[in-house]
Each structure stands twice: as C-alpha cells, then as structure tokens.
Amino acid sequence: MKPESTEHNNVLIIGGGVIGLCSAYYLSKSGAQVAVIDKGEFGHGSSLHNAGYVCPSHFIPLASPGIISQGLKWMLSPTSPFYIKPRLDPDFIRWAWHFKRSCTKENVDRAMPLLRDLGVASLALYKEFAAMKAFDFDWTERGLLTLFRSEKSKHHCEVEAELAHKLGIRAQMLTQSELQQLIPEVEVRAEGGLYFPDDCHMTPAKFVEGLAGHLESGGVNLVRNTVVSGFKVQGNRIVEVKTSKGNFSADEFVLAGGSWSPDIARELGVKLLIQAGKGYSVTIERADRKPAIPLIFSEARVAVTPMGNAIRFAGTMEIAGLDTSITHRRVEAIINSIPNYIGGYDKSDFATAEPWAGLRPVSPDGLPHLGRSKKHSNLIVAAGHAMVGISLATITGKLVAEIAEGRKPSFDLTLLDPSRFD
Ligand SMILES: Cc1cc2nc3c(=O)[nH]c(=O)nc-3n(C[C@H](O)[C@H](O)[C@H](O)COP(=O)(O)OP(=O)(O)OC[C@H]3O[C@@H](n4cnc5c(N)ncnc54)[C@H](O)[C@@H]3O)c2cc1C
Structure with a gap:
C-alpha cells in the first residue's frame, strides 16, 4: 500500500526550467498526466534572464x-x-x-549538422507557440x-x-x-x-512564466519550492522521488535539473557530466x-x-x-x-x-544529454544544453514526449546519449 503522502502521475519531471516546462507541454499535449517539481519558482534558474536567442546559427x-x-x-x-x-x-x-x-575538428564536424537540425526544428516549434497566442x-x-x-x-x-x-x-x-x-x-x-x-529572439522570462501559467491552467501539476532529495528504486525502475514535501510516484521520470542534474543523478548512481x-x-x-x-x-x-x-x-x-x-x-x-x-x-x-x-x-562536447538512461528503464535525461538551452527547448520537449511514448524520435539521438561518456 502506498503511503498517504505519495502522489501518482504518468510522468514526473524534475526541474522546471525551460527544458522541463517544454517537456511538460509536449507530454501533456500527448495526453499524459504530468507533474513538474522545482526547488524554487518555475523558470527561475538559468532560463530566466538570459539573452533569449533562438538561433540555429x-x-x-x-x-x-x-x-x-x-x-x-x-x-x-x-x-x-x-x-x-x-x-x-x-x-x-x-x-x-x-x-x-x-x-577536435571531428567532434565539430559530427555535432554541427545535428545542432543545425535541432535548431531549425526548434525554431519552427517556437513559431507555432507564437502563432497560438496563448501568452x-x-x-x-x-x-x-x-x-x-x-x-x-x-x-x-x-x-x-x-x-x-x-x-x-x-x-x-x-x-x-x-x-x-x-x-x-x-x-x-x-x-x-x-x-x-x-x-529569432524573445524575452525568456515571459516565455517560461507564460508557459508555466499555460500549463497550470491546462491541468499540469506544478509543484513549487520543493527539493528532490532522493529516489526509491526497485530493480532497474524508479518507483518514487523523495522530496521536501513528500513522495511522488510515476510511470516515467524526466531529469531536467539544468546544472544541478549531476547532483540529482548521483542519488541514482548515474554519472552525468x-x-x-x-x-x-x-x-x-x-x-x-x-x-x-x-x-x-x-x-x-x-x-x-x-x-x-x-x-x-x-x-x-x-x-x-x-x-x-x-x-x-x-x-x-x-x-x-x-x-x-x-x-x-x-x-x-x-x-x-x-x-x-x-x-x-x-556538457563536455557541446551537445545536450537527451535520451533514456541505460541504468533506469523509466528515466529520461534532458539536460546539458549549455548556451543553446532556450534555442533547443521546444524540440527537446517534443523529443522527450516521443521517447516517453515509445515512439521513434524524429531525430537520431545517438550523439546525445546521456551515457556516452561512461
Ligand atoms: C547569460 C546567459 C545567456 C544565455 N543566453 C542564451 C540564449 O540567448 N539562447 C539560448 O538558447 N540559451 C541561452 N543561455 C543558456 C540557457 O539559459 C540554458 O541553456 C537554459 O536555460 C537551461 O535550461 P534548463 O531548464 O536545463 O536549466 P534551468 O533553467 O537552470 O532549470 C533547472 C531547474 O531545475 C531546478 N532544480 C535543480 N535542482 C533541483 C532539485 N533538487 N529539486 C527540484 N528542482 C531542482 C532548478 O530550480 C531550476 O529551475 C544563456 C545562459 C546564460 C547564463
């Protein structure tokens, strides 16, 4: 029997920066019951007052x-x-x-076409957000x-x-x-x-705060001022996250904790560079x-x-x-x-x-970590976007939803494998 304090969702996202929020948007669009937990206010990490470029360049x-x-x-x-x-x-x-x-030149040659493809796709998705006029x-x-x-x-x-x-x-x-x-x-x-x-460009604070409001009014559970401090794991599956405000269980977990992701991953025995x-x-x-x-x-x-x-x-x-x-x-x-x-x-x-x-x-190679963890079958990592986290947020969110649904991702994500440095 679950303890009374455990709340269950289909997908639980750890970290409500631009990456976590965009992931929540595409996951909930595909019908999942989603919760996002943040240790502070939503969007108030690196995503708040940056330069706001959406730049395939x-x-x-x-x-x-x-x-x-x-x-x-x-x-x-x-x-x-x-x-x-x-x-x-x-x-x-x-x-x-x-x-x-x-x-090295080899790393750059390998990374450039993928960064271009993700950047172009992300920009097109931002245009959809703008056309939607929700905020x-x-x-x-x-x-x-x-x-x-x-x-x-x-x-x-x-x-x-x-x-x-x-x-x-x-x-x-x-x-x-x-x-x-x-x-x-x-x-x-x-x-x-x-x-x-x-x-293109935008005001990032308006994007993250507008998106958080839009998600909340659409039924996504945004859990503020709540620190994720540990996990309960059974076999190769995460069962619950432990937080400062009780436990949350889910079928799928998304790690989108920005620069704090390695500390959170360490609790799972996962090394994230x-x-x-x-x-x-x-x-x-x-x-x-x-x-x-x-x-x-x-x-x-x-x-x-x-x-x-x-x-x-x-x-x-x-x-x-x-x-x-x-x-x-x-x-x-x-x-x-x-x-x-x-x-x-x-x-x-x-x-x-x-x-x-x-x-x-x-990340060490200038590419985000995006994909399923090798160690935990129900953990998706979406972190490490460095200087292009705003730029690539929408496509990242869409890809997280595709992975969670078990669909073939729209791009080959081999280069972004979170375990590529293991
Ligand atoms: C000066 C500057 C300019 C930039 N300009 C651009 C730009 O023009 N274009 C661009 O694409 N990118 C830009 N960036 C980069 C961009 O800001 C980041 O790549 C992006 O914001 C990362 O988003 P994120 O969601 O991964 O991380 P964050 O926005 O940092 O979100 C991580 C979230 O996780 C939460 N969290 C952490 N630990 C826990 C925990 N234990 N429990 C619960 N929650 C937790 C944090 O509170 C935070 O809200 C810039 C960055 C800076 C600093």
Missing part, C-alpha cells in the same frame, strides 16, 4: 579546436569572457578531460548580427559564414556601412559584421535607443538583445561550480565593451540595473 559547439589555447590566454585576465576555475573535484576533472578530448513572449523574427572589430574576428566570421552556407543556413558578411543601414537606431563603431537573417557555466546579464529596462536586431560583440563575447522596451547585455562563461554570486568586474567588462561596438550608451545608463547570474548546464 549557433551550430558550432563550445568544445572546438582553439578554445583551449584561447581559454588559457583568457584565464590570465580577471575581466575576460571565459574562465575555468581549476578544482580538485573528481567530477570537474573528469568533465575537463572529456572537454579537452572533444575539442505573449515578445517573439521577434529579425535575425542576429555578429559585429567584429579585428581582422582575426573578421576571418572567423568568414569561416562561419562558409560553414553556414554548407549547412544551408543563410548568412551574409556586411561592411560597416551595410551594418549601419540595417541598424540605423544606433551608431555602429564595429568594422563589419555577419548577419544571420533567420534567427555537466558543469555549471556561469554567465551574467544586465538590463536597461527603459531604453530609448536600441538596435532592432540582436547583436553579438565578437571579440568581447557579449550578446545584446532588444526585449520589448528593454535592452539586455549578457556574457561571460565561468566554469566555477554551482555558484551564482556576481563577480562585478566581469559584469563591468560586459558594460565596458559596449562603446567599442556601438555608440549611445554609457555607464550611467546602468546605474540602477541589477546584474543577474545564471548557470548554463555545460
């Missing part, structure tokens, strides 16, 4: 040739956009070893512009444009005056740019002047997104554990980079802006 994984030597140079600067804090933590050491092994999330189809200042970055952009063409993604190199015509709202100071006309990649954003809530198209400052690795009345600047990747404290000099470095690329902003615009930090769940 991000088809090159983070783990790529050159990143190690570039990363080592950056590590010497306290204001650089990339930092790995060396730690004597066995999980970190294992992750770092696989990260280094993944920084507003500032969906905007204006493309994405990378701005560069140096010859070296120009060359990188040319290579990226060539790769994009090979993958069937529209991309166009632009001169400074062509850039200025495209974004007349701000003074362009960069030397030139690379334009991806098919990328994910490190938190901290990033910051800082938002001017009422911006009179802003480019209509989102920008990336190439050398500074800063993302700029117009969001309704606001403009957001985001950047930095600090691999330094599960820590959301703000390193102010790195936030200042984001703000200080702005006048090198566009005019019209100065430090006083940020006087009342509160910096935000989020933890990207970074």
Whole structure:
C-alpha cells in the first residue's frame, strides 16, 4: 500500500526550467498526466534572464579546436569572457578531460549538422507557440548580427559564414556601412559584421512564466519550492522521488535539473557530466535607443538583445561550480565593451540595473544529454544544453514526449546519449 503522502502521475519531471516546462507541454499535449517539481519558482534558474536567442546559427559547439589555447590566454585576465576555475573535484576533472578530448575538428564536424537540425526544428516549434497566442513572449523574427572589430574576428566570421552556407543556413558578411543601414537606431563603431537573417529572439522570462501559467491552467501539476532529495528504486525502475514535501510516484521520470542534474543523478548512481557555466546579464529596462536586431560583440563575447522596451547585455562563461554570486568586474567588462561596438550608451545608463547570474548546464562536447538512461528503464535525461538551452527547448520537449511514448524520435539521438561518456 502506498503511503498517504505519495502522489501518482504518468510522468514526473524534475526541474522546471525551460527544458522541463517544454517537456511538460509536449507530454501533456500527448495526453499524459504530468507533474513538474522545482526547488524554487518555475523558470527561475538559468532560463530566466538570459539573452533569449533562438538561433540555429549557433551550430558550432563550445568544445572546438582553439578554445583551449584561447581559454588559457583568457584565464590570465580577471575581466575576460571565459574562465575555468581549476578544482580538485573528481567530477570537474573528469568533465575537463572529456572537454579537452572533444575539442577536435571531428567532434565539430559530427555535432554541427545535428545542432543545425535541432535548431531549425526548434525554431519552427517556437513559431507555432507564437502563432497560438496563448501568452505573449515578445517573439521577434529579425535575425542576429555578429559585429567584429579585428581582422582575426573578421576571418572567423568568414569561416562561419562558409560553414553556414554548407549547412544551408543563410548568412551574409556586411561592411560597416551595410551594418549601419540595417541598424540605423544606433551608431555602429564595429568594422563589419555577419548577419544571420533567420534567427529569432524573445524575452525568456515571459516565455517560461507564460508557459508555466499555460500549463497550470491546462491541468499540469506544478509543484513549487520543493527539493528532490532522493529516489526509491526497485530493480532497474524508479518507483518514487523523495522530496521536501513528500513522495511522488510515476510511470516515467524526466531529469531536467539544468546544472544541478549531476547532483540529482548521483542519488541514482548515474554519472552525468555537466558543469555549471556561469554567465551574467544586465538590463536597461527603459531604453530609448536600441538596435532592432540582436547583436553579438565578437571579440568581447557579449550578446545584446532588444526585449520589448528593454535592452539586455549578457556574457561571460565561468566554469566555477554551482555558484551564482556576481563577480562585478566581469559584469563591468560586459558594460565596458559596449562603446567599442556601438555608440549611445554609457555607464550611467546602468546605474540602477541589477546584474543577474545564471548557470548554463555545460556538457563536455557541446551537445545536450537527451535520451533514456541505460541504468533506469523509466528515466529520461534532458539536460546539458549549455548556451543553446532556450534555442533547443521546444524540440527537446517534443523529443522527450516521443521517447516517453515509445515512439521513434524524429531525430537520431545517438550523439546525445546521456551515457556516452561512461
Ligand atoms: C547569460 C546567459 C545567456 C544565455 N543566453 C542564451 C540564449 O540567448 N539562447 C539560448 O538558447 N540559451 C541561452 N543561455 C543558456 C540557457 O539559459 C540554458 O541553456 C537554459 O536555460 C537551461 O535550461 P534548463 O531548464 O536545463 O536549466 P534551468 O533553467 O537552470 O532549470 C533547472 C531547474 O531545475 C531546478 N532544480 C535543480 N535542482 C533541483 C532539485 N533538487 N529539486 C527540484 N528542482 C531542482 C532548478 O530550480 C531550476 O529551475 C544563456 C545562459 C546564460 C547564463
């Protein structure tokens, strides 16, 4: 007999970020009774105040040739956009070893077509969400512009444009005056740019909070402020999750805990290679002047997104554990980079802006973990989306539903196997 506190659902999702919420949407659409548990408010992890790009143009994984030597140079600067804090933590050491092994041309060549396919499919699903008009999330189809200042970055952009063409993604190199015509709202100071006309963007907080409300009104059980702390397992099946508010049983379990997923998986004896990649954003809530198209400052690795009345600047990747404290000099470095690329902003615009930090769940090879666990037959892992978790959330949710239903997934997911590093 079940204890009184046990609640039963068809599917129980652990983690209510954009990945857990999108999974809940497609699972409940296919008729499942779904519950989602989050230790805090829904969507308030990494999914909240990020740059909001939905960008099939991000088809090159983070783990790529050159990143190690570039990363080592950056590590010497306290204001650089990339930092790995060396730690004597066995999980970190294992992750770092696989990260280094993944920084090869072969890994990039293998990953790119899949990232493109998932990105294109995800964007099409976002368009369906926008057309549904169930909630507003500032969906905007204006493309994405990378701005560069140096010859070296120009060359990188040319290579990226060539790769994009090979993958069937529209991309166009632009001169400074062509850039200025495209974004007349701000003074362009960069030397030139690379334009991806098919990328889109949105306000991520509106998406996750709107989706959470939509799910709840559709009967999905959203369990807030509830920490998953353990599991009851029989044979190779999970029977229950133990939480701070009682036990929950289900037929299927989905692990979508973002950067916290390895800690949760450890309770099941599952090793999941994910490190938190901290990033910051800082938002001017009422911006009179802003480019209509989102920008990336190439050398500074800063993302700029117009969001309704606001403009957001985001950047930095600090691999330094599960820590959301703000390193102010790195936030200042984001703000200080702005006048090198566009005019019209100065430090006083940020006087009342509160910096935000989020933890990207970074896998060693730049690909998410998505698929059934080898160890537990009723566990689906959906975590590790790093810099493209917003971008790939809708297709991830759809794939989770397909896996749970026992259907053949719409894409070959071999490269995303959560046990690929075992
Ligand atoms: C500065 C910055 C800019 C970014 N820009 C973009 C962008 O433009 N486009 C893009 O695609 N991606 C972007 N990203 C990445 C994107 O934000 C992430 O990939 C994505 O949000 C990950 O979603 P998630 O649902 O896996 O994780 P999260 O949103 O972190 O959700 C995980 C959830 O699990 C919950 N949880 C954890 N442990 C437990 C537990 N024990 N019990 C219960 N619940 C638990 C947490 O509370 C949290 O809500 C950016 C990230 C940052 C930091």
